[in-house]
Amino acid sequence: MQIEVNGLAHELDVEEDMPLLWVLRDELGIKGVKYGCGIAQCGACTVHIDGEAVKSCQVFAGDVWGEVTTIEADADELPVLRAVQSAWIEHQVAQCGYCQSGQIMSAASLLSENRNPSDTEIDEAMRSNLCRCGTYPRIREAVKSAGERVREG
Amino acid sequence: MGKVGKIARRTFLIGSAAVLGGVAFGYVMYQRPAKNPLLDGLGEGEAALTPYVLINGEGVTLITPRGDKGQGAYHVQAALIAEELDVDLEKVNVDPGPPSGAYYNTALSAEAVPFAYYDEGFMAETLRDVMDAPMKFLGMQITGGSTTVPDAWEKLRVAGAVARETLKAAAAEVSGINVTALDTGSGRVILPDGRELAYEELAPVAAGLEPVTKVRLREPEEWRYIGKPMKRIDIVAKSTGAQEYGIDVERPDMVHAAVRLNPRRGGALNGYDAQAAEEMRGVEAVFDIPGGVAVLADNTWRAFRAAEAVECDWGPADHPGEQAEHWQALADSFVSDRRDSRQRDEGDVESALGDAPIEAEYRAPYLAHAPLEPVNATVWVQEGRVDVWTGTQVPRFAQSHVAEICGVDAEQVHVHVLMMGGSFGHRLEDDVVIRAAQIAMQAGGRPVKLTYSREEDTRQDFLRPVGMARMKGAITDGRVRALDYHVAAPSIMASQMGERQGLPMPGPDSTIVQAAWDQAYAIPDCRVTGYRAPRLAPVSSWRSVGASINGFFHEGFLDELIHAAGADPLEERLRLCFHEPTRKVLEAVGEMAAWSGPRPEEGVGRGVALVTSFGVPCAEIVEVRQTEAGLRIERVWVAAEVGRLVDPVNFDGLVKGGAVFGLGHAMTGEITFADGRVEQENFDLFKAMRIDQCPEIEVRGLENGDRVLGIGEPPVPPAAPALANAIFAATGQRLREMPFAKFVDFA
Numbered sequence: 001m002q003i004e005v006n007g008l009a010h011e012l013d014v015e016e017d018m019p020l021l022w023v024l025r026d027e028l029g030i031k032g033v034k035y036g037c038g039i040a041q042c043g044a045c046t047v048h049i050d051g052e053a054v055k056s057c058q059v060f061a062g063d064v065w066g067e068v069t070t071i072e073a074d075a076d077e078l079p080v081l082r083a084v085q086s087a088w089i090e091h092q093v094a095q096c097g098y099c100q101s102g103q104i105m106s107a108a109s110l111l112s113e114n115r116n117p118s119d120t121e122i123d124e125a126m127r128s129n130l131c132r133c134g135t136y137p138r139i140r141e142a143v144k145s146a147g148e149r150v151r152e153g
Numbered sequence: 154m155g156k157v158g159k160i161a162r163r164t165f166l167i168g169s170a171a172v173l174g175g176v177a178f179g180y181v182m183y184q185r186p187a188k189n190p191l192l193d194g195l196g197e198g199e200a201a202l203t204p205y206v207l208i209n210g211e212g213v214t215l216i217t218p219r220g221d222k223g224q225g226a227y228h229v230q231a232a233l234i235a236e237e238l239d240v241d242l243e244k245v246n247v248d249p250g251p252p253s254g255a256y257y258n259t260a261l262s263a264e265a266v267p268f269a270y271y272d273e274g275f276m277a278e279t280l281r282d283v284m285d286a287p288m289k290f291l292g293m294q295i296t297g298g299s300t301t302v303p304d305a306w307e308k309l310r311v312a313g314a315v316a317r318e319t320l321k322a323a324a325a326e327v328s329g330i331n332v333t334a335l336d337t338g339s340g341r342v343i344l345p346d347g348r349e350l351a352y353e354e355l356a357p358v359a360a361g362l363e364p365v366t367k368v369r370l371r372e373p374e375e376w377r378y379i380g381k382p383m384k385r386i387d388i389v390a391k392s393t394g395a396q397e398y399g400i401d402v403e404r405p406d407m408v409h410a411a412v413r414l415n416p417r418r419g420g421a422l423n424g425y426d427a428q429a430a431e432e433m434r435g436v437e438a439v440f441d442i443p444g445g446v447a448v449l450a451d452n453t454w455r456a457f458r459a460a461e462a463v464e465c466d467w468g469p470a471d472h473p474g475e476q477a478e479h480w481q482a483l484a485d486s487f488v489s490d491r492r493d494s495r496q497r498d499e500g501d502v503e504s505a506l507g508d509a510p511i512e513a514e515y516r517a518p519y520l521a522h523a524p525l526e527p528v529n530a531t532v533w534v535q536e537g538r539v540d541v542w543t544g545t546q547v548p549r550f551a552q553s554h555v556a557e558i559c560g561v562d563a564e565q566v567h568v569h570v571l572m573m574g575g576s577f578g579h580r581l582e583d584d585v586v587i588r589a590a591q592i593a594m595q596a597g598g599r600p601v602k603l604t605y606s607r608e609e610d611t612r613q614d615f616l617r618p619v620g621m622a623r624m625k626g627a628i629t630d631g632r633v634r635a636l637d638y639h640v641a642a643p644s645i646m647a648s649q650m651g652e653r654q655g656l657p658m659p660g661p662d663s664t665i666v667q668a669a670w671d672q673a674y675a676i677p678d679c680r681v682t683g684y685r686a687p688r689l690a691p692v693s694s695w696r697s698v699g700a701s702i703n704g705f706f707h708e709g710f711l712d713e714l715i716h717a718a719g720a721d722p723l724e725e726r727l728r729l730c731f732h733e734p735t736r737k738v739l740e741a742v743g744e745m746a747a748w749s750g751p752r753p754e755e756g757v758g759r760g761v762a763l764v765t766s767f768g769v770p771c772a773e774i775v776e777v778r779q780t781e782a783g784l785r786i787e788r789v790w791v792a793a794e795v796g797r798l799v800d801p802v803n804f805d806g807l808v809k810g811g812a813v814f815g816l817g818h819a820m821t822g823e824i825t826f827a828d829g830r831v832e833q834e835n836f837d838l839f840k841a842m843r844i845d846q847c848p849e850i851e852v853r854g855l856e857n858g859d860r861v862l863g864i865g866e867p868p869v870p871p872a873a874p875a876l877a878n879a880i881f882a883a884t885g886q887r888l889r890e891m892p893f894a895k896f897v898d899f900a
Contacts, residue, residue, distance in 0.1 A: 015434065022454035026409070031401040032394020034574070035453070036525045037607045041836035044525055071394030088392040092384065092802055095810055096223025097391030098398060098525045098574030123845035130836060132525045132575050133223050134813025136847035138806060 003064050005030065006073040016062030021045040023061045024070060032071035032101045036130070043129035046102035047071075053109035055128075071101040080150055081108045087146035095133035103129045107143050111150050117143070190253035204256065205234055205312035207248075208356040213238070213340055214246040218256035218294060219301040220546050221249075221387070222524075222576035224865045225803040226301045228385045232378045232800065233305050237313030237371060239337040240352070242378065242386060249570040252548035256294045258304050269671035270768040271732040296546040297581055297694060299767040299863035302799060306861040310370050318365035323358035324350050382802045387572070399544040399571040402531040404600035408437060410592050411456035412603065413463050414445035416612045417829035418691055419471025422446065430459040439463060442591045447603075449596060457606050470829035472689045479689050479826065480516070483621040486641035486686040493644075493685040494661035496670040500678030505635035510625040511717055515706040516890040519824040520617035520695055521831075521839055526574020527610040528585040532593035533600035534559055539566045539593075540600075543586055544573030550654055551583040558590040577814075578694040582615050582653065608834040615653075616824055617695030618643045619686075620702035622669075624710045627678075628718035633711065633725060635678035638669055640703060643686045649693045661685075667699030668766050668870055669707045673732035690826065696814060697866040700766035704870025705819070705877070705891060708762040712878045713887065722878065723748050723761050730763070734794050734857040735770040739763055741792035741853050742772040753882075757787075760878025762871040768860060769867035770794045773812060775848075775875040777883050783898030784880060786816060786848040791868055796858040808852045808868045815872025817842030821894045846899065 001012050003023070010028060019038075024030040024047070036044035038057050045056040050066030075082035084107045094100045103126065110117055110125040117125065122143050131139070190204060207214040215238075217230035231247045250256065317337055324342035325332040327350065334345050341349040373380070390396040415422060425446050427439035435455035439448050446463050450456035473479055530543035532555065539559045545551050548568045556563040573580055589603035605613065620642040627635040644651075644662040651658040662685060670681035695701060715725045723743045730736045739761075743749065746759065753759055756779040763772040771793040778785050791808050798804050821840035825832045833839040854864075877888040880897060888896055 018452075018454055022452060026452040026454065029403070031397070034525070035400065035527070035604075037836050038457075039607075039835055039837060042525060075393075085392050089384075089388055092388050092806065094223075094385075094388060094391035095225070095806060096525070096573060096575040097387065097396050098223075100391055101394045104392065127843045127845045130525065130841060130843065132523060132577070132814070132841060134810035134817070134842070134847075135806065136813060136842075136844040137809050137850055139844060140847075 001062060003061070003068060005068040006070060012061065014061050016060060018061045020047070020056040020059040020061055020064055020068070024056060024068070030070050030072060034098055034101055036099065040128075041130065042099065043102040043106060044099050046105040046129065048105060048109060051109065051112055053106045071104060078108075080112050083149035084108045084111065084142070084146040087142040087149060091138045091142040091145065093135050093138040093142050095135055099129060099131045103131065103139055107139075107146060110143070111147055115151050116147055190251050204250075204253065205309060206238060206316040208352050208359075210353065212244070212246060213240050213352055214248050216250035217247055218250050218253075219258075219305065220296040220544065220548070220570050220573060220580070222296070222544075222546065222573040222580065224807055225385050225387075225800065226296065228383070228387065228803065229302060229799050230305050230309055231386060232383060233309035234313040236376055236378045237310045238317050240340045242383070244340060247386060252294055252552045252568045254294070254549070258295050258300055269673075270765055271673050271735070294547070294549045295581070297578065298698075299769070299866045301865075302863040303861055306797075311368065314368035314370060315364050315366055318368050319359050319362055320352055320355050322362055322365055323355040326362075327355065327358055379799055380797065380801070383800045385803060396572055398526050398574045399531070399542060400526055400529045400574070400604055402542045402571065402602055404531065404533060407531070407600040407602055408449045408596060409451065409453045409456045410589070410601050410603040411448050411450070411453070411460040411606065412442070412445055412588055412592075412609060413448075413460040413465060414609065414613055415465075415467045416831070417467055417470035417474075418613075420444070420829070421468035423466040423468055425466065426464040429464070430462040433459045433462060438595075440595055442588060447588070447592045449592070449601070453604050472829075473826070474829035475827060476825040479619055480621070482689060483619060483641045483686050486684045487623055487639055488684070491641070491684045491686070492682060493665055494663070494683040495680060496663075496666055496683075497679060497681040499676075499680065500635070502635055502637045502678045502680045505678035506625050506627050506637060510627050510635070510637070511714060512623075512625050513710055513713060513889055515622040515624070515709060517620040517702040517705060518822070518891055519619050519690065520818055520822050521611050521614045521824050521833070522577040522579035522695055523611060523614070523836070523839060523841070524573070524575030524577055524579050527605045527607055528579060529602065529604040530586040530589035531600055531602040532586070532589040534590075534593045534596070535598060537561065537565060539590070540569065541566065541586060541590070542569045542571060543589075544571045544576070544580055545583060545586065546576060546580045547583055551586040554583055554587050555590045558587065559594060577696040578698075579614060581649065581694050584613060584615075584653075607836070611834045611839060612831050615649065615691045615693030617701060618645060618692040619689070620706070622703075622706035622710070624706070626710065626714040628714055631718050631720055633676055633714045633718060633720075633729060636676045636711070636714070638679075638681045638707065639684065640666060640669060640682070640706060641684040641686050642699070642702060643689050643692050645692050645694060645698065648688065648691050652691070664699035667703060668764050669703040672707060672765060673735045673770070674711075674726070674729040675731045676729060697766055697869040700764060700866070700870040701815075704762070704764035704766065705873040708764060708871065708874035709877050709889065712760065712762075712874065712881070716881070726761065726763055732770075734855070735763070735765060737855055737857055738770040738772045738792045738794050741855060742774050742790050745790040745792065745851055745853060746774040746776070748774065756883060758879045758881065758883025760875045760880070760882055762874035762878060764867070764870040764874070766867050766870050767862065769862045769864065771867040771871050773868070773871040773875040775816070775872070775879040777876070777879045779883055780900050782900035784883070785900040786846065786876065789816070789848045789850045789875075791850065792853045792855060793864060793867055794855040794858050795864055796861040797856055798854045799861070801854065804854050804864055805852050807864050808854070809850045811864070811866070811868025812850055812872050813842055813847060815869040816848075816876055817846075819873035819876050819891050819893055820846075820899055821892050823892045
């Protein structure tokens with residue numbers, strides 16, 4: 001089977017039901033994508049398929065329906081992702097940082113669809129990403145600040 | 154200990170340590186300084202000026218021996234060295250260094266002495282200093298107990314200053330200019346004529362000099378880093394997916410391992426059938442290890458799946474199987490032959506209580522650590538050498554366990570400590586490293602990465618213990634008069650340090666009464682009694698340890714007494730508090746929340762709690778609102794006294810995170826047992842706070858104390874009681890057992 005990740009096409013020989021998470025991490029060595037629960041409860045494995053945030057632990061390799069984008073994608077080509085990463089750095093969101101790839105991918109997906117989300121919309125979009133360190137207050141600030149960057153272009 | 158001017162008195166009075174009943178760590182006299190581990194394997198032109206500073210062709214490397222669980226420990230340690238060494242943080246390398254006795258943790262000993270944090274009497278201070286020596290002898294290289302900052306505060310600045318002055322001495326030798334005319338900046342020695350000598354150039358000369366140990370530390374007004382907002386050294390990597398954690402380790406020819414261990418802890422593996430697993434794609438081997446089965450495969454997911462496919466016949470757990478039996482064991486522990494300590498006994502409690510005291514029973518459940526990165530370790534066994542890559546808080550324990558399993562000397566085990574994706578105390582246990590070494594011994598010389606599935610991580614966790622308190626109190630004339638506090642819990646120290654690390658643990662376990670006996674309240678008739686419950690499930694240190702239990706019990710029940718007295722919860726706490734820096738924390742949080750202003754509207758309630766743990770007084774006010782969907786935590790105010798804010802930005806983040814951690818577990822966190830097994834194996838059942846429940850949090854750090862202290866744990870304990878007290882204020886319902894979601898709905 002073939003999948004495209006961050007602009008590169010990969011030919012793979014893996015089980016149809018291997019989760020995309022493990023294809024990325026163990027078959028392709030893309031380690032920014034994290035394993036936290038395996039049951040779509042923590043969001044650490046969040047990536048984009050055709051720009052939409054998905055939990056890669058729940059997508060079978062055989063079902064990948066579009067281009068996969070991970071935290072390692074070239075942010076120069078993806079202005080929203082770059083805005084989100086810059087805001088995450090500016091607000092010093094990360095503590096342990098393990099969930100933050102997933103948080104950033106969820107935020108980038110939100111801001112691609114909605115450049116000016118309300119507080120409730122931010123909470124709604126981000127609630128499936130768990131942070132055990134409790135960085136939520138800074139995640140909120142960073143999403144808002146990334147939204148400003150996106151709106152300013 | 155971060156107290157200024159306390160560095161020289163290390164060895165005197167050491168014999169006294171032996172008379173301490175509650176002290177855990179050996180009695181052997183320690184006299185010689187620990188060997189500098191960086192002196193081994195130094196190359197030509199390299200200098201290891203202190204155990205904390207290495208200079209070679211790659212530049213300056215600062216050694217930060219306390220592991221980083223996500224709290225910015227590498228950053229803070231590097232900043233303290235850089236402050237004196239005169240290097241730019243963004244231009245140096247930071248390395249956790251090898252496991253070594255040179256990196257013993259002094260500050261842990263401050264918690265081991267039987268004196269309350271506010272006791273600055275001669276005996277208390279002397280014993281805090283004296284305890285330093287046994288820690289040094291045992292080389293307790295441990296990250297924990299919020300000790301990184303207090304331990305590092307003086308030690309790392311001195312290390313930076315020693316290195317700087319030695320480099321200046323080298324520059325003086327090279328240039329022939331008197332050392333007093335030399336200056337330093339940005340990794341260079343600056344000569345009077347403006348010429349600059351890079352530290353790297355001076356390293357070979359400096360290496361031949363006796364280090365200059367008579368140094369003056371800079372005054373606060375000279376600081377460039379300390380106290381100023383800094384950009385954490387790991388923040389870019391952690392915002393771009395580039396940060397490497399233990400789980401990301403790759404070695405050439407590496408094989409992936411998963412385990413299936415008896416979910417009934419302490420139980421045997423009676424037999425297993427691996428046929429189905431062995432036939433699965435990518436599976437290379439299935440074999441038994443103590444207490445379970447290991448699978449080797451060419452991919453983590455294939456290893457997980459094969460491990461699940463092994464049919465296992467498990468023996469029973471070595472602890473009671475049902476949760477009700479665990480509670481019963483606690484209830485049965487309030488008897489004299491289980492009495493572990495009475496560290497506070499003031500006034501005449503019996504007569505003050507009278508015939509009709511106020512009584513309550515409080516409970517706290519088992520909790521899992523559940524760091525988001527499941528525990529993992531990579532071990533490579535070669536002839537005469539073993540390498541370990543893992544995120545750990547106890548590299549020396551891991552090193553000695555691996556040496557034993559692999560039949561080599563500890564010096565042949567090289568532990569490479571990686572960034573940790575959270576810990577909350579889980580990585581004070583090295584169980585996963587032991588398993589990985591057992592597996593690697595059967596892997597034919599290939600590196601093995603063992604990753605626990607989330608379910609295995611939770612099932613095999615060493616939990617925060619259950620606790621139960623039975624308290625009586627009395628009030629007179631609108632004031633709190635008496636408190637008779639009895640708490641029962643299994644011993645963390647006996648389980649963690651005794652059973653697993655083989656350390657003798659004589660005397661009482663101070664964690665059973667931590668944050669109950671040592672609070673700065675002048676309750677006239679007060680006693681605190683700890684009871685050691687029998688061994689139940691294996692338990693360990695969980696972020697804030699005993700304070701996570703007693704903080705809730707003590708501050709919840711005190712609130713009951715204050716309400717019964719008809720007093721104001723904040724005013725009465727202020728009246729009771731006798732320690733000035735602690736009072737200031739309460740005053741600050743009251744001011745932040747405008748506590749004495751207009752009363753909250755109907756359906757809104759505020760609760761306050763003050764808990765001092767690890768020497769840090771931390772007060773929180775929580776505001777909750779009743780909504781149609783349930784209770785909503787809207788706002789939280791936190792004030793804490795840490796002596797010195799080393800990095801205010803990092804401090805603010807840690808305090809907010811600690812409050813979220815404390816609130817989230819108080820709301821929904823619970824581990825229970827049924828049929829000998831943990832019932833909540835993943836985040837669908839072991840619930841944590843999510844962003845849509847997160848309140849607005851306002852933080853203030855105070856700098857009135859004279860000890861520089863860490864903030865990793867202290868914001869956790871006050872969160873639960875402040876929430877319970879707020880819910881009482883809003884609804885009239887008094888919550889005496891966590892998690893609160895068993896009794897109320899949260900929006």
